[in-house]
Amino acid sequence: MDRVDLAIVGGGVIGAVIAREAVAASPGATVAVLERGLAGQGASSRSAGVHFPRGGTERVRSMSAYSQGVWERLAAELDLPIRTVDATVVSAGNVDGVSPVYLGLGDETAPAHDWAAAPGTRAWDLDGCHYADVQAVAGRVLAGLRDRVTVLEGTEVTELSSEGGYHRLTLGSGRELLARRVVLAPGPWIGHPAWAELVAPLGLRVKKVVAAHIEGAPAAGDPLVVFHDEDAFVLPLPERGHYLFSYTCDRWDVTPDGVGPALEPSDLDDARAVLGRFAPGLVDQCTSGRVFCDAYSPDREPVVAELLPGLVFAGAANGSGYRLAPAIAAETVAALDLTPTGTIPQPLQRQS
Numbered sequence: 001m002d003r004v005d006l007a008i009v010g011g012g013v014i015g016a017v018i019a020r021e022a023v024a025a026s027p028g029a030t031v032a033v034l035e036r037g038l039a040g041q042g043a044s045s046r047s048a049g050v051h052f053p054r055g056g057t058e059r060v061r062s063m064s065a066y067s068q069g070v071w072e073r074l075a076a077e078l079d080l081p082i083r084t085v086d087a088t089v090v091s092a093g094n095v096d097g098v099s100p101v102y103l104g105l106g107d108e109t110a111p112a113h114d115w116a117a118a119p120g121t122r123a124w125d126l127d128g129c130h131y132a133d134v135q136a137v138a139g140r141v142l143a144g145l146r147d148r149v150t151v152l153e154g155t156e157v158t159e160l161s162s163e164g165g166y167h168r169l170t171l172g173s174g175r176e177l178l179a180r181r182v183v184l185a186p187g188p189w190i191g192h193p194a195w196a197e198l199v200a201p202l203g204l205r206v207k208k209v210v211a212a213h214i215e216g217a218p219a220a221g222d223p224l225v226v227f228h229d230e231d232a233f234v235l236p237l238p239e240r241g242h243y244l245f246s247y248t249c250d251r252w253d254v255t256p257d258g259v260g261p262a263l264e265p266s267d268l269d270d271a272r273a274v275l276g277r278f279a280p281g282l283v284d285q286c287t288s289g290r291v292f293c294d295a296y297s298p299d300r301e302p303v304v305a306e307l308l309p310g311l312v313f314a315g316a317a318n319g320s321g322y323r324l325a326p327a328i329a330a331e332t333v334a335a336l337d338l339t340p341t342g343t344i345p346q347p348l349q350r351q352s
């Protein structure tokens with residue numbers, strides 16, 4: 001039977017960044033990433049990949065600031081497909097209602113587009129935003145680790161049990177793996193029978209997430225427009241030749257294997273209804289999109305929780321798992337007490 005110091009279940013963006021943080025913290029540790037499909041093909045593959053420095057609570061704002069720094073560094077180090085974008089926050093309220101949520105909201109400015117200038121609307125610049133091809137980011141982060149981390153794709157973890165300080169993972173192939181530490185980073189697959197009971201006390205739920213595509217080639221320098229009051233945004237995607245419209249879909253308790261890749265007619269109806277409130281001129285161009293789901297926590301903060309000694313759940317980032325992945329990874333590795341077998345314990349090194 002194979003043994004590793006750390007098994008990470010899930011090769012999405014969160015699992016990939018945890019693997020990177022784990023080998024940085026504990027270079028001699030043996031680490032395996034177990035992914036039932038291909039790396040990055042879960043929720044990460046449908047992600048809009050937007051980072052804006054924002055958070056509804058102090059912890060999330062601090063995770064957002066930390067993660068921004070890590071993504072900027074990794075983008076340069078690993079040549080990741082991450083593109084900076086100018087951004088404007090739009091609201092019908094005043095600055096006191098908007099500024100607590102964002103880090104370093106800039107000066108008041110003119111709304112970026114006619115369609116973002118409903119009567120009474122105000123706009124502010126927002127620095128530090130970017131967007132990423134999240135599936136490619138997950139793949140590239142793992143690619144850079146292949147000499148130090150065993151990445152097993154097409155490998156489902158079918159059972160999980162714990163005994164004598166080890167966790168036994170049964171793989172779809174019938175092979176078994178004994179791990180001193182386990183991270184569950186399954187994205188929206190929180191209900192997998194191997195861990196559903198363990199995860200249940202966290203009170204997580206899975207919500208459908210939809211982003212519509214708006215036809216029309218973005219102009220050079222077009223900004224990301226964040227509609228603060230609607231919890232929505234319009235992102236120009238010049239490399240794809242269209243805009244993306246993200247809004248809050250309210251369909252709860254879906255399953256990742258039940259949400260197909262295709263939009264339902266009601267998804268576009270819902271998107272158009274929200275879009276029509278501030279950009280009626282764009283509604284007819286809102287013709288397609290992307291859909292999947294994500295895990296959400298009761299308090300809308302990401303979850304890093306030790307479920308059993310040495311077994312940590314990491315995720316439930318409430319539709320923000322790309323932008324908060326580095327901070328989730330740092331918290332996860334800190335929770336793991338990850339010391340390589342047979343070496344002198346060393347303090348964890350946190351990335352700054």
Ligand SMILES: Cc1cc2nc3c(=O)[nH]c(=O)nc-3n(C[C@H](O)[C@H](O)[C@H](O)COP(=O)(O)OP(=O)(O)OC[C@H]3O[C@@H](n4cnc5c(N)ncnc54)[C@H](O)[C@@H]3O)c2cc1C
Nearest residue numbers: 010012014036042043044047048050157187320321322323
């Ligand atoms: C349409 C859409 C738009 C989004 N936009 C944004 C955005 O703009 N900004 C942002 O920050 N976030 C956004 N998100 C959210 C973000 O994409 C997710 O929070 C993030 O991708 C979650 O990463 P993850 O690694 O936890 O999950 P995943 O990417 O789903 O990875 C989990 C992996 O676990 C694997 N797995 C599951 N069960 C098993 C098993 N039994 N054995 C082995 N492997 C298993 C799956 O195959 C999967 O690859 C969006 C999401 C969607 C759907």
